[in-house]
Amino acid sequence: VPFSYDGRPALGGISFALPPGSRTAVVGPSGAGKSTILALICRFRDPDSGRIEFLGRPATELTRAQCRAMTGLVEQDAPVLHGTVRDNLALAAPGASDDAMWRALRQANLHEFVANLPHGLDTQLGEHGARMSGGERQRLAIARALLARPSLLLLDEPTASLDTVNERLVVAALDQLPDDCAVLIVTHRLTTVRHADTILVVDHGRLAASGTHDDLLRSCGRYQRLLAGHPGDDVRGTTAGQAPDR
Known part of the structure; x- marks a missing residue:
C-alpha cells in the first residue's frame, strides 16, 4: 500500500503479511516510514490505494473500532x-x-x-x-x-528508553505470548529483533529487504549499516565483507 501526507509520499507501496503466531520486526533509519506503517494498521490513517486486511477481510469492510479491537498497541511511553x-x-x-x-x-x-x-x-x-x-x-x-x-500486537519502540536488563525482560515477555497472536515490533534497538521470524528493512518509505537477522547480515548492506550505527547492540556477529547495498 502507498501513502502520502498532504501530497508528500511517505510510503511507496509496501506489502507484507503477518501470519498468526509470527514475530515480525520493522527497522530502518528515522523518517523511513516505520511509524506510518503502524498508523495505517491501526487505521489512524488510510492508504492512498491498495488494501489492508484483517483475518482475510478488507479493513474498509470493518469499522475502525472493529479493526482496533483486533489489535493491541504498546507505545514507547506506556501510560500507567x-x-x-x-x-x-x-x-x-x-x-x-x-x-x-x-x-x-x-x-x-x-x-x-x-x-x-x-x-x-x-x-x-x-x-x-x-x-x-x-x-x-x-x-x-x-x-x-x-x-x-488481540489477534495482532503492535509494539512501537518498546525498549528504546530501557537499560539492557529491562530490555531483555521485555524481549523475554514476547516469547510468552499466545501462539495465535501475531507481533509486529518497530524499533531502533536491533537486539530486540534478532530472533524475529522476519525483519523488514524500510528505507525512504519502501521495503528495501526482508529476511532473518542472519540472512540480512550476510546480504543487506543497509541492515549492516543500521547495525554499525548502534554499536551498543551486540547483534552483528561476524560477516565476510560488505554486503550489497540493498
Missing part, C-alpha cells in the same frame, strides 16, 4: 494510571476475572513482580507508575494489551 494493578489492566477489559489478569501478567513476564507486591493486583502503583521501573511499566502495558486478546 494512578491506581492499582487491577485498575490499569481493566482499562483493556473491564470486568476481566482475576484468572484472566494473572494469565496476561504471566504472558507479559510480570506475574512474579505483581505477586510480590504487598496487595498483589490491588497494590497502588503511584502517580504514573512511580513505583515501577521502565521495563515493568512496559510489561504492564503488554499485559494490558493482551488482556483484550
Whole structure:
C-alpha cells in the first residue's frame, strides 16, 4: 500500500503479511516510514490505494473500532494510571476475572513482580507508575494489551528508553505470548529483533529487504549499516565483507 501526507509520499507501496503466531520486526533509519506503517494498521490513517486486511477481510469492510479491537498497541511511553494493578489492566477489559489478569501478567513476564507486591493486583502503583521501573511499566502495558486478546500486537519502540536488563525482560515477555497472536515490533534497538521470524528493512518509505537477522547480515548492506550505527547492540556477529547495498 502507498501513502502520502498532504501530497508528500511517505510510503511507496509496501506489502507484507503477518501470519498468526509470527514475530515480525520493522527497522530502518528515522523518517523511513516505520511509524506510518503502524498508523495505517491501526487505521489512524488510510492508504492512498491498495488494501489492508484483517483475518482475510478488507479493513474498509470493518469499522475502525472493529479493526482496533483486533489489535493491541504498546507505545514507547506506556501510560500507567494512578491506581492499582487491577485498575490499569481493566482499562483493556473491564470486568476481566482475576484468572484472566494473572494469565496476561504471566504472558507479559510480570506475574512474579505483581505477586510480590504487598496487595498483589490491588497494590497502588503511584502517580504514573512511580513505583515501577521502565521495563515493568512496559510489561504492564503488554499485559494490558493482551488482556483484550488481540489477534495482532503492535509494539512501537518498546525498549528504546530501557537499560539492557529491562530490555531483555521485555524481549523475554514476547516469547510468552499466545501462539495465535501475531507481533509486529518497530524499533531502533536491533537486539530486540534478532530472533524475529522476519525483519523488514524500510528505507525512504519502501521495503528495501526482508529476511532473518542472519540472512540480512550476510546480504543487506543497509541492515549492516543500521547495525554499525548502534554499536551498543551486540547483534552483528561476524560477516565476510560488505554486503550489497540493498
